[in-house]
Amino acid sequence: MRLGISQASVSRGIVKLREHFGPQFIVRQHHGLAPSELAIKLAQASAEILLPIEKVLDAYLDFEPQQYTGKITILVNTFLLEFFGPELVLQLRRSFPNATFNLSQWQKDSLNDVLKGNVDYVIQLQSYQFPQQLHCRGLAQLENVLIARKNHPVLSKSSDWESIHHLPIARLYLDGINPNKGILETLYEQRGYKANFLLTTHSIRAAVALIKNSDAILFSNRYVCVNDPVLSEYALPPTPETFNLLDINGLYLQDRRGNPLTQALHQSIQTFFDSNSLIKGKQ
Structure with a gap:
């Protein structure tokens, strides 16, 4: 059997083992070196100890x-x-x-x-x-757009701030964004307007029901209206790029x-x- 290491390395290893366990740990016989009973038992115990480690390594290296x-x-x-x-x-x-x-x-x-x-x-x-x-x-x-019902009386003509500032808003709660200090309030206030929040909710379905049956608008992703024959997406009014994307x-x-x-x-x-x-x- 070939170990893939040099004779010198083997000899140094045997010397260290004998220093630690005594000269009878590995003994020299007429046909060569032979392990003692202690050496055999330690080798068996080492294999058992290493088996869980081997399983972990196999799980990492051969993960499917x-x-x-x-x-x-x-x-x-x-x-x-x-x-x-x-x-x-x-x-x-x-x-x-x-x-x-x-x-x-x-x-x-x-x-x-x-x-x-x-x-x-x-x-x-x-x-x-x-x-x-x-x-x-x-x-x-996610790219934000304005969502509202099709043929919206205002958005079908214009979606600039002057045209939309009075429209009621359905707003979705977003984790990590404080609804009491939201970006929309700031955007409206910077332009001299006050945001008219008609609904603030976690429920997309509730927000959709409102904008389908009123002139309310929703600042959100086009996912809201995909494949919905009642809703349309409209261009955002001029806004900072940081607001346009989530x-x-x-x-x-x-x-x-x-x-x-x-x-x-x-x-x-x-x-x-x-x-x-x-x-x-x-x-």
Whole structure:
């Protein structure tokens, strides 16, 4: 049997073992060197100790998403989960056909669960502040538009500030953005107007019901009106570029950056966003 190491290295190793365990640890016989009973038992014990380590290494080096049978836990911004949840779970199912999934909305105590290692992946808006224990990766950008009913009496003619400032607004709560100090209020105030919030809600369906049956408008993503025959998207009034886009980030614990499950999960989620024609790739 060839060990792949030099005779000198073997000799040095034997000398060190004899120094530690005594001269009878490895004995010289007429046909060469032979291990003592202690040496044999230590070798067997070492193999048993190394077996779990070997299994861990094999799991990392030979990880196959298609064969993974564990549970995958993902937390998603409420707003994004309502938009993308149905299609996202199908993408995950294709990538991990033998896994089970817990796909839940982000809540106020969710960060503790993430830091405890109970969550595999987080999808959240960039506006949400996270501690340094989490590694952040840009996934995509959502482009904002004005949403309202088709043939809107005002927007069908113009969507500049002077024309729309009096219109009632349906507003969606976004995690990480304080609705009492929102961007919309600032945009209106900077132009000498006061935003008229008729509805503030977590429910996209509630906001859609309102704008379908009134002159109210919604500043949001075109996902809201896709394939809806009653709604249309309209151009935003002149606004800063930072308002025109919502950045979507993927996050996971720093100590899982080399984890094969985490990397496969990120790749699957990134593929989902990259393949969506209504989403801009992360710049």
